[in-house]
Amino acid sequence: MNQTSYIGRFAPSPSGPLHMGSLVTALGSFLQAKVNNGKWLLRIDDIDPPRIMAGAIESIQVTLKAHGLIWDDDVILQSQNSQYYEHILSQLSRQNLLYPCECTRAQIKAIGEFYSGTCRDKKQIQAPYSLRIKNQFNISQINDVRLGQLEVNSNATQEDFIVRRKDGLYAYHLASVADDINLGVTEIVRGEDLITATACQWALFKTLGKALPQCLHLPLVRSADGRKFSKQNHAPALNLNKTEENLIIALDHLNLPVPKHIPQQTQAILDWAIQAWADSTP
Secondary structure, three states: OOHHHOEEEEOOOOOOOOEHHHHHHHHHHHHHHHHOOOEEEEEEOOOOHHHOOOOHHHHHHHHHHHOOOOOOOOOEEHHHOHHHHHHHHHHHHHOOOEEEEOOOHHHHHHHOOOOOOOOOOOOOOOOOOEEEEOOOOOOOEEEEOOOEEEEOOHHHHOOOOEEEOOOOOEOHHHHHHHHHHHHOOOEEEEEHHHHHHHHHHHHHHHHOOOOOOEEEEEOOOEOOOOOEOOOOOOOOEOOOOOHHHHHHHHHHHOOOOOOOOOOOOHHHHHHHHHHHHHHHOO
16 A cells, blocks of 8 residues: 555544443554554544434543544544535435335344345335435455455345435445545554445445445454443443553554553553554554
């Protein structure tokens, strides 16, 4: 990759404070941008107002700064990008690649695990309805920077996924891809739980005729009972009085154990981590 043109991003949703899983993703994407002499952007994925926690947008920024993870350029808010999402939807509509769908999650689950295109050829659709894309690409493999060639569930990735929800809100796949295109993101660093989502989004990149970014999926942080750290699973917020300890734990999870002789200071830890990440990158 041309090191002068690298653009990466960290894109948390403001549904709660950052936790250790968030820090691992933020740190991995930060290090990857640094070793590529590129930009590291902060995008707040706030397209789902009912799930936004009061104060979370500010909390995310405070937490990142406390850990020495300073982003380039202004913070991007997805909620301010509606005009661009509508532009993408209009483009897809002109290409006859969208159709309304009245199916509920319960109805889809009763038929099978994945949506089978029930409404694709229906003449009469009851409101409220979502908008689905006619998925023309069956992405069965993706090439991961860390993990190599990955097989993905083709049943999931050939699904006609939702691009606008029944409540009128923009769907995750649409907003994420649109913003990555608009920002010129060249590599997406995210958790391994989003491998299937990546494949679906690759289909949308291809539909829009855009080049695919590189991808790097990081190992998940899990609790003692095996569940991934997430806001839904009530993962504890990062303790800002233990930022150095947090970074050391996150780096250990990324298979970069910090040597004992490194000063227990945020910047010293990050300086060591950047070099160690560069030495360990294929």
